[in-house]
Amino acid sequence: MPAVSMASGMLKRRHVVRVVVGLFAFVFDLFLWQGAVTTPGGAVLPVWLVPAALISAYAVLLIQRRIWIGFSVFLLISLLGLAVASIVGIVGTYMAFFLMVRHSSTRVANTALAGMILPVFVATYSSVSYDGRSEDLLGLMAWNIGFYAAVAFLCYFAARTQRRTEHRLQTERRWADAALEEARAGERLRISRDLHDSVAHSMTAVVLQVAGVRAILKKGAEFEKVDPVLADIQVTAEQSMRELHRLLGMLRSEEESQVGQSHSFDDIPSLVSSAQDSGLDVVVTCNGEAQMLDPSISHAGYRVVQEGLSNAMKHGGEGCRVEIATHWMPTELTISVTSISGVAKRPAVSGGFGLLGLRERVGVSGGSLSHGPTPGGYLLKASLPVDKPEDASASDQRSTHTAKTQEAS
Template sequence: MVTVRRSIVDEPRPADAAPVGRLDCALAGAFALALTIEAVARPDLTWRPLVTVLALALLPALLWRRRWPLAAVLLGWGVAGLLSLLQLATGSGDLGPYSMMADLILLYALVRWGSGRELAWGTTFVAAVVALGMYAASAGWADIFGGSVLLLLCVALAAVFRYRADLWHRQQREIRNQERVALARELHDIVAHHVSAIAVQAQAGRVVAAFQPDKAAEVLASIESEASRTLAEMRTMVRVLREPEAATYQPQRGVADLPALARADRTPTVEVSLDGSSDGALTRLARPVDAAVYRLAQESLTNAVRHARHATRVGIDVRWEGDAVRLRVSDDGRHEPGPAPAPGFGLLGMAERAQLLGGSLSAGPGPEGGWVVEAVLPAEVLA
């Protein structure tokens, strides 16, 4: 129990708190308008000028409730506690305007965006203010029960949204980690292939050196070239994570294998275009980039076949542009009007793979309809 309590108290703030925006300003404006209307329309409200001025303190609290949730709660609910104290001291009637219900928004913000310590201090303060208010108003059991249920519902709603957001971020991190693991395993296989080639050439060099010393220099040059490529790809490999599992050494598919994805006998048809293969440029891609282009094209094609509506054609286009290689996968399917849907975990994984290699990936509706996935990767992996 002590361990669980400590873990809750030590919980940090969520990382998805948005800055002050237009909706926050609209909320503060709506509160100020409601408070002004209530101050004019309720002549029974005791000490209307003082109560109105004190209630206006909620305006900055509403604006900054996500950035400083504990301070917002202390300010907003502190005003409510002060009004309860004035009611007790003067024996006056109800001093709280109905617009003070905005304090519930501050309580929601505390549970949704506060840290564990802020949550503990804030909820304790709110409970004390609520108890003081009920005592000052001589609330009956029905009012106490109803008020308590309302507060608990607000806390529960904030906790649910906080849990959902945390689960989403965890899934994103898991996708990124899985992509790092897959890329690291591919790089491991590539480096293992190079090292095996170096070992074979070194063994051959020992034999050749005994009978043809002039050929030994060629073997050494080949070993040097292979070792340099291996070192460059090894530097890339150490930047990503890899599970401590035995990997199966096998050649990785690359740009040269993309034509095998083409098909004309089924719908949608798949067309593959490799611009730069005539002079061998695409065949000189670094192995990790070569494998990544194939994987991104394969994943994009799979998504198009599964999800594109009424698509008849999918095009895969790979071009060499300066020091980078550009992959474009497009289909002619229908896209629903409106904003583009949020990226799924597949697209997140593809984007993570591109970023790990120093490139970028974008996906969205095409200018002429359909869906377009475009990736730009450096021809040489960043070390």
């Protein structure tokens, strides 16, 4: 619920900002229009035609969820510049173009950039035709084309940069939330084990002791007075133990569902793809023959790559390059994530799990983790154990034996 309300609040703020910017753009378009209604042939158009067309275009852009519709309407509105002695709707066209590039894929954004040729041409034609000067016509055309095209490219690169930045922040937050939930699940499992090792065993001891006291007191003279009380204690202790096992079962079932949904080493390509969509340059190399991994080790390998990419996105800066290298050996898997820092730096987003938790996870899995700065960036390297093929069956037998022991207990 808090995440939904937060997302709803962000959407409302974005809509308010878009409306305010749209009002300023509309006023600026009216200023550039300056009430011109005369056509090149000398005819006079209705005065209300241009403002009504602009109002309709802005309404479509601000109300319609599909931004490409508003962008297409503004492309049509820009054609009014061929009919009146003024530039019509150029500011709204740039606004629609920015939103189009901001919320679309790269292919759609490039298509919209190509579509900006039309308003740039119309604006240049209007500026040259109604300027009233005939000298240096080519220079005037070149200046206008360069100016309008430069503004279009500026909108394009600003929108793509904002899209990549937001996508990167969303990816970091999603990874941080997943790591935080993983930490919480681990804490729940730890509490479950502590309860089982302390409370459950203590209650079992109480039951056995009470049963022994009853057996001893049966030989005494006052058995009839003590037995009802001890019987009640025994019944209560047994009920408490059953309730405790029920609660422990709920905790463990929740934890098992979390573990079942955890990522594995095979999910690294999707992780890399998500980072690349955020604008990060990632190169992956693999040496050796891949082998089957224990689920915990497989998840640890995934977390190493995730942490390396997350740190590169937070601290590497624009233009950062990440090289992920995996080296398979008969008994060991080595994963190294090397980040080569970019030029521009930006504030980091708090993760919450970090290298400390990753070191603990890798250590529990029987591996080792090392990290530190390099001359050009940062290196995160992990070594994880890989079971030999002949050890796989033995490992399965140990797992089966452990499961049977737990069921018996």
